[in-house]
Amino acid sequence: MSLLRILFAYLLLLVGAFSAYVCIFGAFQSLPEQQPAKYFMVIFGALLAAVSLTLAGFLNRRRNWRRSSGIALLAAAGLALLIIVSDAAYQDTAQLPPMIALNDYTVGGPVIIVVLILGSQLLWRGIKQKGADNLHSK
Numbered sequence: 001m002s003l004l005r006i007l008f009a010y011l012l013l014l015v016g017a018f019s020a021y022v023c024i025f026g027a028f029q030s031l032p033e034q035q036p037a038k039y040f041m042v043i044f045g046a047l048l049a050a051v052s053l054t055l056a057g058f059l060n061r062r063r064n065w066r067r068s069s070g071i072a073l074l075a076a077a078g079l080a081l082l083i084i085v086s087d088a089a090y091q092d093t094a095q096l097p098p099m100i101a102l103n104d105y106t107v108g109g110p111v112i113i114v115v116l117i118l119g120s121q122l123l124w125r126g127i128k129q130k131g132a133d134n135l136h137s138k
Contacts, residue, residue, distance in 0.1 A: 005059055012056035013072045019049035020076035020115055028084055028108035030101045038104075042111065049073075067126025073119030077112055084108070 026041025053072065057065035087102045102108075 009056045009059035012052045012059065013068055016049045016052035016056060016069070017072035017076045019045045019052060020073055021045075021080050023049060024077060024080035024108065024112050024115060025083070025102075027111035028080075028102045028104055030104035038107075042107075049076075064126045064129060066122045066129060070119045070121070070123030070126055073115055074123060077115045077119060080112060084112075 023042050023045025026038050026045060029038045029041075053069045057069060060068060084102055
């Protein structure tokens with residue numbers, strides 16, 4: 001596999017992880033005037049993540065694309081969880097600017113659970129596939 005193809009595949013994995021992060025982060029926003037933008041961020045982030053992770057999988061057809069995509073999704077969910085939990089733990093919310101409110105758990109909770117389940121399933125199947133490939137090559 002050429003170096004340019006590998007670099008482009010990793011760039012697509014990075015774009016997919018960032019898009020999944022934007023999707024999760026947008027799902028937790030709760031300001032009423034930002035509701036149309038919230039759903040746009042969630043839908044656009046999910047579509048961009050799906051397209052870029054799929055293209056990365058096509059470029060990495062000889063490598064373990066499930067493992068790479070699962071790691072990217074779990075990293076995005078972990079970073080979003082870190083920011084959401086640290087925002088929720090911040091007690092003095094009067095000092096926060098009113099442009100970001102991250103407390104819509106009814107939409108954000110299911111979105112992050114779906115991303116965590118999808119990422120862990122891809123990672124698990126990628127690890128199992130790697131083990132099966134090693135058994136068949138011996």
